[in-house]
Amino acid sequence: MYFNRRDLSDEQLIEFYKSILLPRLVEEKMLVLLRQGKISKWFSGIGQEAIAVGATLAMHDDEWIMPLHRNLGVFTTRRMPLRKLFLQWQGNKEGYSKGRERSFHFGSRENHICGMISHLGPQLAIADGVSLAYNLKNEKKASLAFTGEGGTSEGDFHEALNVASVWNLPVIFLIENNGYGLSTPVKEQFRCEQLALRAKGYGMEGVTIDGNNLLEVYDTIKGVREYCIREQKPYLIECMTFRMRGHEEASGTKYIPQHLFEEWAAKDPVKKFEEYLILEEVLTYSYVESIRREMKLMIDAEWQVAADAPMKLPVLEEELDDVFAPVPAMPFEESGSAANEVKSKRFIDAVTEGLRQSMEKHDNLVLMGQDIAEYGGAFKITEGFVERFGRERVRNTPLCESAIIGSALGLSLEGFKSMVEMQFADFVSVGFNQIVNNLAKIHYRWGQNADVVIRMPTGAGVGAGPFHSQSNEAWFVHTPGLKVVYPSTPADAKGLLIAAINDPNPVIYFEHKALYRSISGPVPDEYYEVPIGKARWASQGRDISIITYGAGVYWAEEYAASDPAVSYDILDLRTLLPLDYDAIRESVTRTGKVLVLHEDTLTGGIAGEISAWISEHCFELLDAPVIRCASLDTPVPFNLELEKQFLAKSRMAESLKKLLSY
Structure with missing residues (x-):
């Protein structure tokens, strides 16, 4: 040698x-x-x-x-x-x-x-x-x-x-x-x-x-x-x-x-x-x-x-507290409550505005995703961003979701924030390991935060077939260390996105594709947050609770409008991890009858977790068994008639009538 x-x-x-x-x-x-x-x-x-x-x-x-x-x-x-x-x-x-x-x-x-x-x-x-x-x-x-x-x-x-x-x-x-x-x-x-x-x-x-x-x-x-x-x-x-x-x-x-x-x-x-x-x-x-x-x-x-050091006993509160990095204090301003101008905006425009204002607020925020630069992304949410913020901060990526999510974690080590856009939520599976084993666990393991938001265009109803339509939020709700948000209104879409970017923890941010251009609503022009972990009442009623999120909110509201004889309490969860259990209990207390509705397939869906929690913690408040209404346990079909049959919406009326008559 x-x-x-x-x-x-x-x-x-x-x-x-x-x-x-x-x-x-x-x-x-x-x-x-x-x-x-x-x-x-x-x-x-x-x-x-x-x-x-x-x-x-x-x-x-x-x-x-x-x-x-x-x-x-x-x-x-x-x-x-x-x-x-x-x-x-x-x-x-x-x-x-x-x-x-x-x-x-x-x-x-x-x-x-x-x-x-x-x-x-x-x-x-x-x-x-x-x-x-x-x-x-x-x-x-x-x-x-x-x-x-x-x-x-x-x-x-x-x-x-x-x-x-x-x-x-x-x-x-x-x-x-x-x-x-x-x-x-x-x-x-x-x-x-x-x-x-x-x-x-x-x-x-x-x-x-x-x-x-x-x-x-x-x-x-x-x-x-x-x-x-x-x-x-x-x-x-x-x-x-x-x-x-x-x-x-x-x-x-x-x-x-x-x-x-x-x-x-x-x-x-x-x-x-x-x-x-x-x-x-x-x-x-x-x-x-x-x-x-x-x-x-x-x-x-x-x-x-x-060897002489004592082996300290575990402290339950410390174990739970260390799953997430502390969130910096910021006064939460519920959307619509500000005195400044409020305009009607489409869901997709609210997402764009929240992202743009966050880029202006944080000069250390980097956006990464396939085709998000000059092309503006598959849904044009970042159109014009590269001209405004430059290619260093609005970055097209190769087709390699795992490496980009890993790169986002690397940016976090050096104090940067990042947003990774999945073209479709379905594609996140090839980056799954980085999310559930790296991002989610890193703060609990050695105190390092992962300041990463992953945007997930999700959901069916647009005839896109098995690989562009599935709802996969349950994959992540099961993972300690992640936060999972799923807005249904334009105001929440903007406020929750801003809150997600401000949060130093990894946030999976779902946005329903079918709502992008079909839903409009009042959105303040200002920069504001909607608190992660707090549900919203779409309406308050006394007869039946419908606990839901995403497109399910509109299905519930549409059905409630067609059935004015029944008073429906519609709770929009907005955040799936952590869940707002106080709001869930309040809704159960108000009606005693609960339908948990979601677009995801039935088996292993979040409705099962909510139903179990209600049965365990609110059993004495119930006047009927908790009923789940979800999509079929099949892949999402392409044919529009097959897709309608697949979706939970097609079985919602039957489920509500069953619950009402119990």
Whole structure:
């Protein structure tokens, strides 16, 4: 192994040695603790330390790194206190994630480290968003994201590299090619000779290097970082290495030929660097022993502090409170209550106005979506925005929903707000993982908010068929950490969109396509919020409650107008997560008979949750069973007559008559 020190001083080389030795000695300690049952799980990076350490040394301390399982060297090189790391690995509340995450799934804003999720690939797109933020702020920085050779088989790898290249982002994508994805060898992962060769297909440069050579890793990434910033381009680096332990300790290594361990043991990154420094007379054997002895004593002392720390009991209120980031106080102004001018506007125009006023209010708000720039989006909601706010803030995206949602999270790491438009709510399925596992969980996991709004044109009634008409709000209502809003009036469409953008948490914002141009109503010209989590009475009555949202509000109002003999209490939920349970209870109290109506299919729909809650909490107030009225449990058909039969509206009258006669 050839080491080129270039212009590094002896003092720097010694610090490099200490940096690569520390994670090795910490790991050796952890393996002992694992055998003693003092920790429960460990993903070893022994044999790969040169990559994490060299990369972190090459990056600036205020540049974000997105590490994975085997990158302890990132955390130690960023000088994170060992005692707190030990607390983290014990699941102690005083660790970095309050006991909510294991091993290396946590992050630290202070140290500019973004915690990974087990799905691996989504980390890459976050680096895109971070580097986009650097560009928007004119900062000379780059981001770095780790992946393994197995992770390059995921679609997120393709999407992240493609976006970085198309958008000219200074991102370093670093592949740790250790030969195995858990037990699957590279020959079963890909057919290209080297993974770095894939770079050309994305219009970027790539290189394969010796991942066990600390100085080669450091020098390569240092130079690549300068290139990415100077040229405003991404770069792909493949580091060849080998892990000397199992995927995690419980998995073992029986599937790996023994000769590979012997070959790679001779290339041990810590041992080879140590030998080089002794040969160069930068270190002596006695100095090495002194460094090791001192480091082991420090590690033992830090472990003892963590081991002696009490395991604090869980606090229920804290667990629930930490699901969401605190929302900044802002006086809520209900739409229509302001003294300034109120005009009649279409639903679609109210959405546009809320988005435009938010862009004016927040110069750190970035809009992203397919065809939203010059074309104005599939429904023309952002028409004219690119001329007014510029292409930096109104960004057309490639067809890669996962990478764009991940980029939105990356923007949030750097203090930006973002709105991602799905052309149709149906298409969100290909970005589902980023939403439910990354955006939704990140504040609970390590206190990082995700200031992202995802707009979802939804619903049937327009003859668009199975892939452009489905109602999928129930997918997200089941996910803690998300907020889900679904306005039915133009005034609420504007006010709830503004509130969603002001909220630092991820908000899924549904807007019914059939209402865009068919519904008009009074909307104040001013900038105002409608509070998230608060329902609205479309009408108040005493005989039957109809609890609904979206197009269901108009179905209910239309039917109530045709049946004046019955007094209908129509509650427009407006927000589906969190639900306004106080308003639901009030409606049940008023009538004693409840129909829960929604356009979504019946099984697993939100009506089931509301019905269960009413039965559990308001049973004594009921004069009849709660009845659900929903669409058929089929995909949404294209034929208009079939679609009418599919929709809940076709069965609403029958359901109401059944409830009334009970």
